[in-house]
Amino acid sequence: MKKLVTTTAIGLMLALPVSVQAQTSTNGTANTGSAQVNVQANSTSDMFFKVIPHSITASDLIGKRVYVSEKDMSTSKPIKAADQNWNDIGEVSDVVLGMDGSVNAVLVDVGGFLGMGEKTVAISMNSLSLVPDGDTENSYFVVVKGDKAMLDNAPAFDGNMSKQLMDSSQTEASAMENTAATAASKAKAGMEQTGDNAKAMATNAAEKSKQMASDTGQAVKNAADKAGEATKDAAAKTGSALDNAVDSTAAAVGMAGQADAKSGVAVDIATIDADSLHGEGVYGPNDDKVGDISKLVKSSDGKLSGVVIDVGGFIGIGAKPVEIKASQLTVLKNDTSITVHTGLTEEQLKSLPKYEE
Template sequence: MKRILATTALGLMLTTAAMAETPMGSFKTIDTVAQNDIFASNFIGKRIYSAEQDYDGFGETSTVDAGTEQNWEDLGEVNDIILDREGNVKAVVLGVGGFLGVGEKDVAVDMNSIKMVTETEDPDDFFLVVNTNRETLENAQEFERPMVETTAAVGINSSGMSATVEESTEAAKNSYESMKQDVQEGYDSAKQEMSETYEDSKESLNTALNESKEGLKTAYDKSKEKMASAYDETRDLFVAPDVDLEGYEVALDDQLNADDLTGARLYDSEDKDIGEVDQLVLKQDGTIDKAVLDVGGFLGVNEHRIAVNMDELQIMRSSESGMVRVYIDASQEELEAQPEYQS
């Protein structure tokens, strides 16, 4: 409201000089304004520039070309005007510093320190210039509006405002404490219900999961046995060869583990290296059911994979190093002729 009143007052003051000559107590209206008169609504919000080099050369009739302001330093904008009781402009409140209105501060500048320079091509447009710089304005004392104006504008005195603030603060505090208690009680209740629901759901899910795991394991074991049996029906079964190798002896099943066999080299009955043991297939009780052999190929490329029973293999262990060699009574060509094993 203060800004609107100030704007209206400045408009009335600037748009007619005749009213200043009207005797006190009389009333008068006007229907025209002079060509050079300026409305307050056009004045407030106007950018203000530092034109230190050109300032002294500007007079009442000075004009500048459009775009000249780009050579001046933009200091801020007109935020408000201050009038005395006679309607005269005492000062102009400039908003300086900051960015996009944030961090900006008000500085009150005497109206006589500001010059209005008309644009040559547009007589209705003008620029506001001062003979100072940004640093000076930003370091100037900040203009603060008196508190009495604020309290008068809202129609209460400082003591009444203080009492109102205290009452509002107490009411807000009581409301906050009550709301805080309600929220805490609601939270505790919801937490308890969620905990009970979680435990019930957890037990049900665990039961269902265990049943599903057991069912899947059983189905998997049966499927694996059927697949192994079906695979054996499609291939030739071999007999473990009788191997007599100096420095080696037959390795018993209870002396072998997965580390011994996985990666062990595979030999035919002529002691020719024809592949390796790639992996082991275990029975449900954990014993070895089959050995998956990679036959032929080179460095893992073009290998032919088959699976054989453990009783088709002769496993020899070095008496000195403990190294394992695996033998089968079949040539590389015979093994590559067997159907491919899909694990």
């Protein structure tokens, strides 16, 4: 079902650039090396798109394994398997957008594979290469050029924007209070020179300056508090809106073009390529998506005994990993795709114990 969302609403909201640049000619033809893709101009509005060539969606990118390579990679020549010199460093966990809608970076959870401690690093989108997968249509490998030392020294990503805003506001208020104290000190020196009348006037002025500084500092703090709450509410609403959009779009599109009871045949899950199963969506009794396969579990004799499914969370973030047996899964396959089904509902899966390695 990974191919299902490439033309959905989430693709319209979070279309990402790939490393292969396309040049569009005046007659509406996009040149991509030796291939040409004709793009029909949108005569109705610049707001909506029927198709977005040379793009991927955030939901396709999240959950992808990320490899590091010390050599340059070609993004035009498909390969059938990860290069033996590549190192698997972790998994894409989120996408960071700028306030103008541009893609600033992707977040990658690294650690364990190269002896590093677990941490999340932000890698710029321009540093990633998407190498086509020659075995799977519309699939690709995510590769970044570098080495282990680069990742060891990479800073952990800190997304606590509200705390930074509060720290900045407190610094500004402190500066205002220091200014007020300086004004009071100068006023006191003037009082000693100009007598009782000047002393009374200076005292009054100092008190007013102090009160103004206090009021200003409180106003700045209140504004920072409101900004922090607004940022938190906006993030929550945005996450909820995206989640609802994904669910609504998936319900509208349904299983169109995918292997189902009519167009597909049931196959033994052990015959399916492991790379194809990893990250595949799992569907419950009512064809509702209940999770994604994040790990294959094998018995002591090397045979597939079960899978780990990430259940719940928002587009894979904060999900709970649970293990179910291979016998509880049904795999349907047609000429173009596979789908994985289970008789367990999302609530039943959530009630299972958390998978521990």
